[in-house]
Amino acid sequence: MGGAAPATRSGPRRRTREQGDRSRERILDAAERLFSERGFAGTSISAICRRSGLPVSSVYWHFGSKDGLLAAVAERAAMRIVAELGAAAEVPGDPEVRLRRLLRRGATLLERRPPDFVRLQMMLALERRSGDDAWQRAASRVRARLERLLEDALAAAFAAAGRCESRRVARRCAEFAAIFSDGVLIAAEREPGRLSPRRLARELETALLALGNRLLAERRGARAALGRAP
DSSP states (O other), X not given: OOOOOOOOSHHHHHHHHHHHHHHHHHHHHHHHHHHHHHOSTTOOHHHHHHHHTOOHHHHHHHHSSHHHHHHHHHHHHHHHHHHHHHHHHTSOSOHHHHHHHHHHHHHHHHHTOOHHHHHHHHHHHHXXXXXXXXXXXXXXXXXXXXXXXXXXXXXXXXGGGOHHHHHHHHHHHHHHHHHHHHXXXXXXXXXXXXXXXXXXXXXXXXXXXXXXXXHHHHHHHHHHHHHHOO
16 A cells, blocks of 8 residues: 655755855845945955844855855856846847947946946955955956857857957957956946947947958968968
8 A cells, every 4th residue: 555655855955945045145245245345355254244134154154265255246246247248149140240239238238337346346356466266266267258258259250261260360359358348347437427338339349350350461461471481
């Protein structure tokens, strides 16, 4: 005879996991605001706990350390941008149209940028100088993903040059765009309202296509010169 089905603990486990996720997000929200207001060094774990309403043990349980919390704050904020840009880049269409769409999406995100996130990025860039910590590793992962999105869009725009050539040139152009974007963030924070992100997106598109075509022409010229060499 069949007995009653054994009771499972999936319900309590799920509720515990959901509570843990909510606690984690509360800590991240509090830390993001405080880091942007006071900087990393000026923000204590106890201040984050007071803002979030959670005990110190919760911070260490979820993040291990203050550095681990910083990395999670920065990565969460930046990955939201990566996800939105990635969605824009995946829409099919002409390669140059896709590149334009990607850059305009980036401009839209800049226009409505959360001030806490931008301020946090700037303060961390100035304050954190070690190349071997959790924040730097998280920042490198995010930056690499952003550059790869743009690199893929540029490689498609220069595809007529061949796979290897287009990828090489796209990588150089993506590096330039990353440095350009860093400057835009600083300028936008220093003089709010002066810059037009959409105009800058159009100008960046023009600059990237011109730079890519110039690099391709230089490489063709170099190969032609080698072919003429005795």
